[in-house]
Amino acid sequence: MALQVFASSGIASNYGAFYFSVGGMLLFVLTFAVGAGPVPGLLLPEIFPSRIRAKAMAFCMSVHWVN
Numbered sequence: 001m002a003l004q005v006f007a008s009s010g011i012a013s014n015y016g017a018f019y020f021s022v023g024g025m026l027l028f029v030l031t032f033a034v035g036a037g038p039v040p041g042l043l044l045p046e047i048f049p050s051r052i053r054a055k056a057m058a059f060c061m062s063v064h065w066v067n
Contacts, residue, residue, distance in 0.1 A: 040064050 040060060048056040 041057075041064075044057055044060050045053060
């Protein structure tokens with residue numbers, strides 16, 4: 001987030017702001033994927049019974065993405 005705040009300020013040039021913004025988003029996605037981000041997608045199918053698994057996973061993963 002600090003990279004995006006810096007990029008949106010007037011300190012960085014236009015090209016610099018673009019690279020900081022894209023770099024910040026890529027860094028966020030990378031750290032989310034390496035960290036605890038995919039854990040709910042791996043654990044939740046084991047918790048729910050198969051008759052409600054699809055609906056429960058859809059709800060839980062949408063809540064996970066909103067948070």
